[in-house]
Amino acid sequence: MVTSGQYAQVRRRGGIISSSLRELCNLWLDLREHWQILALAMPGIALIFIFRYVPMFGLVVAFEDFRADTRFLSPWVGLRNFRLLFGSPVLWRIVRNTLVLNILFLVSTTFSSVAVALLLNEVHSNIFKGLCQSVMFLPFFIGWSVVAMILYGFLDYETGTINMILRSMGYERIMFGSNPALWPWILTLLRVWKGAGSGCVIYLAALAGINPELYEAAEIDGANRWHKVRYINLPMLVPVIILLTLMAIGRIFYGDFGMIYAIVGNNSLLYETTDVIDTYIIRALQSTTNFGMSTAAGFSQSILGFVMVFGSNWLVKVYSRRHGEDYALF
Numbered sequence: 379m380v381t382s383g384q385y386a387q388v389r390r391r392g393g394i395i396s397s398s399l400r401e402l403c404n405l406w407l408d409l410r411e412h413w414q415i416l417a418l419a420m421p422g423i424a425l426i427f428i429f430r431y432v433p434m435f436g437l438v439v440a441f442e443d444f445r446a447d448t449r450f451l452s453p454w455v456g457l458r459n460f461r462l463l464f465g466s467p468v469l470w471r472i473v474r475n476t477l478v479l480n481i482l483f484l485v486s487t488t489f490s491s492v493a494v495a496l497l498l499n500e501v502h503s504n505i506f507k508g509l510c511q512s513v514m515f516l517p518f519f520i521g522w523s524v525v526a527m528i529l530y531g532f533l534d535y536e537t538g539t540i541n542m543i544l545r546s547m548g549y550e551r552i553m554f555g556s557n558p559a560l561w562p563w564i565l566t567l568l569r570v571w572k573g574a575g576s577g578c579v580i581y582l583a584a585l586a587g588i589n590p591e592l593y594e595a596a597e598i599d600g601a602n603r604w605h606k607v608r609y610i611n612l613p614m615l616v617p618v619i620i621l622l623t624l625m626a627i628g629r630i631f632y633g634d635f636g637m638i639y640a641i642v643g644n645n646s647l648l649y650e651t652t653d654v655i656d657t658y659i660i661r662a663l664q665s666t667t668n669f670g671m672s673t674a675a676g677f678s679q680s681i682l683g684f685v686m687v688f689g690s691n692w693l694v695k696v697y698s699r700r701h702g703e704d705y706a707l708f
Contacts, residue, residue, distance in 0.1 A: 440674040459674040468658065473631075476654040479638075480630045482566045488623065490570045491577030492615060496607055498578065499585045511582075514575025522640035525568060529641060533564075558651040565641070565652070569634075584618045585611060620694055620705045628687040631679045633657065655679060 409416060435450075440459055442452040463469070494514065501507045532539045533554040541551040554560060592610050601609070633654025642652045644661075659672045687707075695706040 437673065437677055439670055440677045442670055444669040444673075455670070459668075459670040460678070462668075462671050463674050463678065468653070471650070472653055472655050472658045475651060476631055476633045476656075479562060479565060479633065479652075479654065482562060483569045483634070484623065484626050484630070486566050486570050487573045487577055488619060490574040492581055492619065494574055495578040495581035495585060495615075496611060498582060499611065500603060500607075511575070511579075514578070516575070517572045518576040520572070522637050525572070526641045529564075529568070555645060556647045558648045561642070561648055561652050565637070568641070569637070580622065581615055581618060584615055588614050617703075617705050621707060624687060624690055624694065624707045627690045628683045630686055631655065631682045635660070 438450055439452075441454060441456060442450075443455045443458075445452045498507055498510060501510070530538075533541075535541055535551060535553055535555065538554075540554075544551055552560075554564075588610065593606055596606050596610060633656040635654075635656035638652055638654060638657055639660070642648050642657075655675060659675050662668060663672055691707050698705045
């Protein structure tokens with residue numbers, strides 16, 4: 379005999395199944411109606427799947443003593459590669475340098491991009507604004523190897539422009555190549571020079587979407603240009619700044635390998651402040667060919683980035699709730 383509780387449970391399960399069927403039917407109808415948009419998105423989806431998800435099967439190497447002849451059937455070593463990584467005597471140095479450099483890059487490029495966008499937004503001449511954007515965007519297309527050669531012309535001890543100027547003024551020349559304390563700031567200046575012009579494009583687009591009626595209302599209330607920037611432009615940019623910052627935090631444990639390796643190279647005198655996780659892994663592969671440890675390092679970077687994104691998003695969500703806004707990424 380079926381009890382009332384069993385009958386209610388059967389009805390509840392039936393309701394769940396019918397609801398799932400309705401959702402599947404709605405999904406099928408949406409796909410049939412918008413199949414053109416899906417077809418346009420398929421190449422991008424395929425690229426993401428091939429280059430982002432398929433390589434994830436290689437994470438098994440982090441738990442193996444990888445050998446080229448056996449590939450993914452190499453001897454299983456468990457967490458030994460992670461112990462080798464976290465037991466490295468230079469682990470604290472490379473993690474510290476990675477975080478410090480990325481925080482400097484993030485703060486400086488965000489501040490400079492927002493500042494440039496606000497300044498260009500106040501320019502009324504479209505020709506002058508376009509010219510400025512083109513000039514500032516140009517460094518973005520210059521490779522780091524070319525930047526390294528240009529920097530050498532400025533910082534070389536014997537023939538560098540800066541040391542030549544200092545010597546002509548009666549000052550002592552500076553040994554940039556053996557002074558690690560200077561290089562976080564040099565790399566930050568290079569990052570700002572190369573990325574501020576391209577980074578301001580998104581903020582300019584956000585400023586272009588502001589309703590002109592807000593400016594008109596502010597002028598009626600007696601607001602000047604500074605008041606408009608402070609009370610209209612900056613609040614409108616806050617969601618974009620938070621969104622881009624949260625996305626950048628996901629890669630805060632990844633060093634800019636192309637930049638640092640091209641500019642610093644194998645100069646061991648500068649490792650104290652410029653050696654990051656990625657450059658350390660490359661040197662370890664060159665000397666020991668330990669693919670398991672390098673994979674473990676990449677896996678650890680991904681996990682830490684995942685935690686940082688969710689933690690930062692949670693903090694933003696708490697802040698948003700207190701101020702009645704919704705700035706969180708998800």
